[in-house]
Amino acid sequence: MNDKFAIDSHKLIYHPSRVAQWVRDKSNWEKAKKIYPIYMELSPIGACNHRCTFCALDYMGYNPDKLSLPVLRNIIPEMAERGVKSIMFAGEGEPMLHKDINEMVSLTKNSGIDVAFTTNATLMDQNFVEQSMPLCSWIKVSINAGTDDTYHKIHKGKVGDFRKVIDNLKFAVKYKNKNNIKCTLGAQLVLLPENADEIESLAKICRDEIGLDYLVIKPYSQHKFSDTDIYEGIDYTPYLDIQENLEKYSNKHFNLVFRANTMKKYSKLEPRYKKCLSTPFFWGYIEANGSVYGCSAYLSDKRFAFGNINESSFKDIWEGEFRKENYMLVRNSLDISECRLNCRMDEVNRYLDKLENNSVSHVNFI
Secondary structure, X not given: OOOOOOOOOOOHHHOHHXXXXXXXXXXXXXXXXXXXXXXXXXXXXXXXXXOOOOOOOHHHOOOOOEOOHHHHHHHHHHHHHOOOOEEEEOOOOOHHHOOOHHHHHHHHHHOOOEEEEEEOOOOOOHHHHHHOHHHOOEEEEEOOOOOHHHHHHHHOOOOOHHHHHHHHHHHHHHHHHHOOOOOEEEEEEEEOOOXXXXXXXXXXXXXXXXXXXXXXXXXXXXXXXXXXXXXXXXOOHXXXXXXXXXXXXXXXXXXXXXXXXXXXXXOOOOOOOOXXXXXXXXXXXXXXXXXXXXXXXXXOOHHHEEEEOOOOOHHHHHOOHHHHHHHHHHHHOOOHHHOOOOOOOHHXXXXXXXXXXXXXXXXXXX
């Protein structure tokens, strides 16, 4: 199945200079501390207007903490200067609940950092579409059903949110096409027993009614700290045959991505690396309360907390003692069996593992 956005893979291969820096400096802290992330996830606000049945970060409590725009006016340009290339607004809450979200997008883009969103799109109003969408590289909307009833049961938002999201996206696509905006608009569905029979319905809605660029079908991944565990034992092997029937929905305007590679890994059909090599280097996370973490799978675990942007500069946080302690932990003693399976850096780790351990034979025969 065509995956032109490399959603079921990774893009670190397009950053050879940063990878070369990692290869050269990763074993020496005084040099390794200056390897800054390419990608950051920011949580503008901890509150959320949905209570999805599969929510990985339910244990965070949906607190109404929010990032300060005046603080970000200092931090985001500094992050750009240090080599951060992209920021995804998502996190433990719904990012569009933050009243200053349009200003955050403008600040980020004007600082030279690419912008993206993962959102439920219930609050994706005309102001956001007109002011922020033109500045975004992509916006991915979580739509986890193909009917109003199932959507409501899974998302647990307001009655009518399913149709509201569709209408919001139809307006966004119309505005995008009219104004020749380059932002990629897509949707994702977390494959669950409750919605497996509605994938085709959602595909038709996304392609034919809304006019989105893609729909991603991805597996659930159990977070180690989540309060919910009702999907923990899900076996994706029986679902792999769905892929063949979905290929007919892709065309030159619409890409349906069925993440079979990731599903196979979740079903433990493939071995993985022994150490996490991407942390604390290529990515990071900023909570709604300003805390900077090296891994989004360990939010609230102080071993992965480096500092707070409300108290320190990004340089002092990223090159500081708490990150050094995490660097030593991940390098020397972290048991990755404790880690979330199919974490966001899984494919990156598989790539770095090949570089680290020369696991491909005859590499000089290029």
